[in-house]
Amino acid sequence: MSEAPHEAPIKTPGQLIAAVIAAFAIPIVVIILLAYYVNQSIRTGAGTEGLADSTVAQRIAPIAKVDVHDANAPHVFKTGEEVFKAVCTTCHTPGAAGAPKFGNNADWAPRIAQGYDTLVQTALHGKGAMPPRGGTSPDDYSDFEIARAVVYMADHSGANFPEPAAPASGAAATQTAASAASPASEQSASASSGASDQAAAAAAIAALPSAPAPTSSSADNAQAGKALYTQVCQACHAAGVMGAPKFGNKADWAPRLKDPMNVIYNYALHGKGNMPPKGGSQASDDDVKAAVDYMVSAAK
CATH class of the missing domain: 1.10.760.10 (Cytochrome c-like domain)
Structure with missing residues (x-):
C-alpha cells in the first residue's frame, strides 16, 4: 500500500502573505495587551510613600507651634x-x-x-x-x-x-x-x-498631708507607728498599689524582711522605687521607724 503524498498547508501566494502577516501581528498584539494590563496596576517601590505630599509636609513642618488665644474671649x-x-x-x-x-x-x-x-x-x-x-x-x-x-x-x-x-463673667479668671x-x-x-x-x-x-504626723511624745512607739500608718502609709500599703507590700500580707513582706531592719528603715526614710521619702510626709525619723515596726509586726 502506498502512502498518500503530503500537501503543504499554504498553496497560494495569498495564503503565504497572510501567514507572514499573522506571524508578526499576533505576537505584537499580545505584547501590547500584556503591557496595557501591567500598567493598570499600582506599583510602589520601597520608600516611595516618603515622597507623598502629606509625608513631606509633616517632615518639613516646624517643631514649635504657637496657639494664640484671645484673652478677652468668653470662657x-x-x-x-x-x-x-x-x-x-x-x-x-x-x-x-x-x-x-x-x-x-x-x-x-x-x-x-x-x-x-x-x-x-x-x-x-x-x-x-x-x-x-x-x-x-x-x-x-x-x-x-x-x-x-x-x-x-x-x-x-x-x-x-x-x-x-x-x-459671673470673668469670675473664673479671679479664682486663686x-x-x-x-x-x-x-x-x-x-x-x-x-x-x-x-x-x-x-x-x-x-x-498626703504636708503637716507633721503626730509624734510619739503623746503616745508610745506602737501608737505613734499606728497613727502614722493610718494617716499616711495606708494610702498605698492597704491596697498594695504600685507594688507596695500589702499591710499584713506575709507573702508580700517576706522578701523585704530578709534585709536587716536598718536597711528597711533606710528605704522608708529615703524612699525606694515608687515610694517617696517618708511616704511623702513630714513625719520625724522616729515616727517613720515606728510605722515600719507597726507594719512589720503585722506581717510576721
Whole structure:
C-alpha cells in the first residue's frame, strides 16, 4: 500500500502573505495587551510613600507651634461629664483608694446625705486619698467646673442635685489657688482591694498631708507607728498599689524582711522605687521607724 503524498498547508501566494502577516501581528498584539494590563496596576517601590505630599509636609513642618488665644474671649466651661472623663474617672470608675464608684448608689448614699455644699468643698479641698480638685489646679478647672463634675457623679448615683449656677463673667479668671490649696486632713479608712493602677497611687501620694504626723511624745512607739500608718502609709500599703507590700500580707513582706531592719528603715526614710521619702510626709525619723515596726509586726 502506498502512502498518500503530503500537501503543504499554504498553496497560494495569498495564503503565504497572510501567514507572514499573522506571524508578526499576533505576537505584537499580545505584547501590547500584556503591557496595557501591567500598567493598570499600582506599583510602589520601597520608600516611595516618603515622597507623598502629606509625608513631606509633616517632615518639613516646624517643631514649635504657637496657639494664640484671645484673652478677652468668653470662657467656655467644661461640662460635668467632660471633667469626670478627664479627671475623676481614674479613681471613681474602679473605686480606687476607697473612692465611691460612679453609679454605685450604695457608695454614694452617705456622701449625698452630707449635702451638695459639703460634697463640693470635699472635692475642692480634698479628703482621704483624694487630692484637692482631683489633683488638678484652678488653672485647669474652675470651682464651677469641679462643682459640675460633683453634681454629674452624684446625680448618676442616686442624688438629684440641680446644675450649679454659672459664675459671673470673668469670675473664673479671679479664682486663686488658696481656695483649693489646704491639705487633706484625713486618710481613707479602707481602700479598694482591686486598686493597683499607677494613677490611683499617684493620686494617693499627692493627697498626703504636708503637716507633721503626730509624734510619739503623746503616745508610745506602737501608737505613734499606728497613727502614722493610718494617716499616711495606708494610702498605698492597704491596697498594695504600685507594688507596695500589702499591710499584713506575709507573702508580700517576706522578701523585704530578709534585709536587716536598718536597711528597711533606710528605704522608708529615703524612699525606694515608687515610694517617696517618708511616704511623702513630714513625719520625724522616729515616727517613720515606728510605722515600719507597726507594719512589720503585722506581717510576721
